[in-house]
Amino acid sequence: MIKKEGILFILLALVVLVAGCTDKEQKEEIQTLSISGQWSPQTIDPHLSGFMHQRLGYVETLVGVDYEGKIIPNLAKSWEVSSDGKKWTFELKDGIQFHDGTPFTAKIMKESLERSFIQSASVFGKIPVTSIEAPDNLTLVISLNSTFPALPAYLSKGESAALAPGSYDANGNVTKPIGTGPFIFESWKPEEEIVVVKNPDYWGHVASVDKIIYRIMPEALTRKMLLDSKDIQIAMILSPDIAEGYTEKADYTVLEQPIARVRMMTFNTEKEPFNDKKVRQAINYAIDRETIVNSVLSGYGTTAEGLFPPQFYWANKDIAPYNYDTEKAKTLLNEAGWVDSNGDGIRDKNGKPMKITFVTYPERAELPPIAEVIQQQLNKVGIETELKVLNYDAAESLRYKGDFNIFLVGRGLLFVPDPDEIMMTDYHSNGTSIDGLGAYRWHNDTVDQLIEQARTTSDEAVRKELYDEVQAIVVEEAPVAYLNYYVNIDVTTSNIKGYRLHPTEYSLDLQNVSIA
Amino acid sequence: MMRTILLNRLLQLIQVMVGISLITFTVISFSPGDPAEITLRATLGTESPPKEAVARLHEEMGLDDPWHVRYLKWASRVVHGDLGYSYQTKRSTIEEITHSLPITFCLASLSILFSASIAIPLGIATALRQNGLVDHLCRLSSVIFLSSPEFFVAMVFMLIGGVYLGVLPIAGAGGIKYFILPSLTLSVGLIAVTMRVMRTSMIETLEQDYIRTARAKGLSRRIVIQRHALKNALIPVLIYMGTQFGWIFGGAVTIESIFALPGLGRLLVNSVSSMDVMVVQGCMLTFAVIIVLINLFVDLAQLYLDPSIRSHGE
Numbered sequence: 001m002i003k004k005e006g007i008l009f010i011l012l013a014l015v016v017l018v019a020g021c022t023d024k025e026q027k028e029e030i031q032t033l034s035i036s037g038q039w040s041p042q043t044i045d046p047h048l049s050g051f052m053h054q055r056l057g058y059v060e061t062l063v064g065v066d067y068e069g070k071i072i073p074n075l076a077k078s079w080e081v082s083s084d085g086k087k088w089t090f091e092l093k094d095g096i097q098f099h100d101g102t103p104f105t106a107k108i109m110k111e112s113l114e115r116s117f118i119q120s121a122s123v124f125g126k127i128p129v130t131s132i133e134a135p136d137n138l139t140l141v142i143s144l145n146s147t148f149p150a151l152p153a154y155l156s157k158g159e160s161a162a163l164a165p166g167s168y169d170a171n172g173n174v175t176k177p178i179g180t181g182p183f184i185f186e187s188w189k190p191e192e193e194i195v196v197v198k199n200p201d202y203w204g205h206v207a208s209v210d211k212i213i214y215r216i217m218p219e220a221l222t223r224k225m226l227l228d229s230k231d232i233q234i235a236m237i238l239s240p241d242i243a244e245g246y247t248e249k250a251d252y253t254v255l256e257q258p259i260a261r262v263r264m265m266t267f268n269t270e271k272e273p274f275n276d277k278k279v280r281q282a283i284n285y286a287i288d289r290e291t292i293v294n295s296v297l298s299g300y301g302t303t304a305e306g307l308f309p310p311q312f313y314w315a316n317k318d319i320a321p322y323n324y325d326t327e328k329a330k331t332l333l334n335e336a337g338w339v340d341s342n343g344d345g346i347r348d349k350n351g352k353p354m355k356i357t358f359v360t361y362p363e364r365a366e367l368p369p370i371a372e373v374i375q376q377q378l379n380k381v382g383i384e385t386e387l388k389v390l391n392y393d394a395a396e397s398l399r400y401k402g403d404f405n406i407f408l409v410g411r412g413l414l415f416v417p418d419p420d421e422i423m424m425t426d427y428h429s430n431g432t433s434i435d436g437l438g439a440y441r442w443h444n445d446t447v448d449q450l451i452e453q454a455r456t457t458s459d460e461a462v463r464k465e466l467y468d469e470v471q472a473i474v475v476e477e478a479p480v481a482y483l484n485y486y487v488n489i490d491v492t493t494s495n496i497k498g499y500r501l502h503p504t505e506y507s508l509d510l511q512n513v514s515i516a
Numbered sequence: 517m518m519r520t521i522l523l524n525r526l527l528q529l530i531q532v533m534v535g536i537s538l539i540t541f542t543v544i545s546f547s548p549g550d551p552a553e554i555t556l557r558a559t560l561g562t563e564s565p566p567k568e569a570v571a572r573l574h575e576e577m578g579l580d581d582p583w584h585v586r587y588l589k590w591a592s593r594v595v596h597g598d599l600g601y602s603y604q605t606k607r608s609t610i611e612e613i614t615h616s617l618p619i620t621f622c623l624a625s626l627s628i629l630f631s632a633s634i635a636i637p638l639g640i641a642t643a644l645r646q647n648g649l650v651d652h653l654c655r656l657s658s659v660i661f662l663s664s665p666e667f668f669v670a671m672v673f674m675l676i677g678g679v680y681l682g683v684l685p686i687a688g689a690g691g692i693k694y695f696i697l698p699s700l701t702l703s704v705g706l707i708a709v710t711m712r713v714m715r716t717s718m719i720e721t722l723e724q725d726y727i728r729t730a731r732a733k734g735l736s737r738r739i740v741i742q743r744h745a746l747k748n749a750l751i752p753v754l755i756y757m758g759t760q761f762g763w764i765f766g767g768a769v770t771i772e773s774i775f776a777l778p779g780l781g782r783l784l785v786n787s788v789s790s791m792d793v794m795v796v797q798g799c800m801l802t803f804a805v806i807i808v809l810i811n812l813f814v815d816l817a818q819l820y821l822d823p824s825i826r827s828h829g830e
Binding site: 042043045048049051121122123125126159189190191192193215216217218219221222225226228229231391392393394415421425 | 548549556558559560565566567568569570572573604605606607615667671674675678679682685686687688689773774775776778782
């Protein structure tokens with residue numbers, strides 16, 4: 001009886017298994033590049049969630065982003081803005097074709113953009129657009145209600161990608177994204193993989209590899225295993241401790257790239273002691289940024305002097321950095337009236353000891369250990385720190401209530417590759433006076449003026465000068481202390497040539513990659 | 517008898533579904549964090565989505581209603597046969613679940629198959645030779661198996677099967693061979709316990725009066741074990757494996773994540789952490805159905821194996 005049952009059970013299980021998991025074997029004589037990362041596109045519709053589709057290079061946008069984070073021509077070869085800043089005219093490149101052979105025209109771009117603006121109202125909703133027109137095949141005119149210099153930056157987001165009319169089904173849902181990029185979308189299995197093939201008729205640099213398989217692996221350790229077994233050639237976003245194991249190996253290449261995300265401390269400028277600029281500067285001098293990068297981040301991080309990493313176009317490269325100098329910190333603290341009058345090792349002023357509340361959150365695993373290092377460093381100049389590590393929401397609510405002296409945060413800087421947004425939310429008094437993650441309740445008239453002035457012009461060089469000045473003032477006034485920038489680490493097998501990490505993660509540019 | 521069991525289970529299913537959906541919904545509603553913001557973090561691939569965007573989605577998701585109103589809205593949807601959709605992927609809940617259910621089913625069946633085919637013979641062997649060498653070795657290894665963290669076992673299997681031997685795929689979901697390493701990993705923990713349950717149950721059965729009677733009748737030890745003891749000794753093991761099978765559907769998250777299998781556990785954890793409430797509810801209802809079905813199966817099997825229950829019921 002039992003035997004019969006057991007055999008039945010096994011047979012049943014096998015039938016189900018074979019039926020449920022069909023095997024697919026492919027034997028082709030083509031050059032395939034396998035890469036793996038943790039991101040899974042949420043949907044097949046680039047207009048809803050575009051970043052992964054854009055990075056894999058099958059859809060493209062009107063404008064691109066170069067390796068300095070600067071806006072460059074892409075599907076549009078040039079653009080100009082009317083003198084009142086409300087009418088943008090984009091001239092499109094001639095002779096571009098979608099993957100299905102449809103010519104790329106202003107009319108299709110207009111329809112595609114109009115769909116983007118509706119589908120991703122959450123992204124594009126703040127653009128004061130009144131109309132999009134296509135007066136001829138290669139001209140696209142976007143009219144606005146008010147000036148909006150960041151428009152091109154928004155049009156570099158994957159959500160604004162140009163899609164051929166053949167991408168949609170009868171209900172207007174995307175069934176297969178047909179774009180203009182160097183790769184052609186072939187298939188997608190949610191949470192598993194995306195396969196793209198080379199577009200031999202690409203208008204730009206034609207890819208060297210024939211096929212790319214992007215495998216979605218949520219765990220960094222799994223990506224490492226796949227790399228070790230040579231199942232993949234590029235493992236994206238590994239942790240420093242994993243990457244360290246590859247630095248000595250000849251058949252692997254480790255790549256790192258600072259990205260537009262900074263770890264910084266925000267001072268509560270409303271309360272003692274950080275309502276005094278000298279104290280804020282003193283903290284800046286008391287922190288040994290080098291040690292933090294080396295001890296907590298295993299050397300994978302770049303110390304920060306200003307808001308943006310220096311590789312970025314928008315970074316002010318001439319900022320005078322706060323070098324680690326405890327003597328200077330002590331002098332500044334003394335000048336501010338904080339001295340150790342009772343000899344207990346902790347500074348005090350008017351009978352109150354210098355005891356500060358330092359808040360951070362553990363969702364970004366490296367923040368609490370960084371906070372601990374800073375706690376020790378501050379102790380060396382006579383400041384006692386009470387460290388509060390709370391989950392993000394609890395930490396945030398302490399911040400909104402003003403129940404903190406220092407708040408340590410990892411802050412993304414370029415949601416779109418234009419400084420306007422971060423300047424407005426984090427440093428302009430409109431942004432700092434309400435809840436946010438930038439400078440806290442800090443107000444500087446010159447900074448406000450400069451940021452507003454930068455909004456009235458679309459001249460890039462002029463805007464850069466204005467933003468440079470803002471960055472210099474912010475560092476000097478020190479409402480925040482920048483610590484270091486996030487670094488992306490990818491490891492490739494050493495036969496991979498031409499792979500480069502993008503500082504805004506705009507594209508993987510896999511058309512430049514070849515397998516030796 | 518059959519009919520009573522089926523009817524009972526059906527009633528139970530409805531109660532369980534209402535209860536579980538209400539509890540899950542309440543817990544999610546009172547968890548900290550704004551679902552709109554969390555959703556946008558994932559769809560836009562950014563740490564801090566713009567405030568306006570969050571406000572917009574907040575409205576779309578109807579998050580301003582009190583939680584009981586939202587629950588009733590959801591429940592009326594379900595009664596009409598619509599399980600809703602995912603805020604993140606915009607796919608329907610049904611689509612999400614039918615995509616991941618077969619994967620977890622393969623994983624669960626293979627693991628149970630592996631563990632049963634190793635643990636049951638070993639359990640019997642150790643019961644028949646108590647305190648022998650095999651028994652000691654098995655006891656030791658079950659302690660080791662049970663105390664090895666899943667990710668560690670996974671790494672060992674990946675290294676051996678994928679990197680050094682290079683015969684099995686390390687991760688991903690494709691054909692049946694993609695399920696071998698994860699199932700082996702999962703079965704390690706199962707073997708440890710199943711083996712012990714089998715051993716204890718066998719020892720207990722062998723001490724029963726009817727076994728002694730059978731032996732006294734002159735039947736050989738072999739026949740007694742095969743015909744009389746095994747059947748009875750298997751009942752607790754079967755019940756245990758049934759619960760394990762159900763557990764894998766929701767509890768194999770680590771394994772599914774390390775081996776990149778887009779199964780039900782991962783779907784649940786992802787949707788819980790992104791507060792994608794309609795998918796979470798869908799998963800919970802699926803679990804409820806699976807668990808009740810497994811219980812039903814175990815009951816029926818027990819009925820079949822143990823005549824005393826049958827007669828007791830009549």
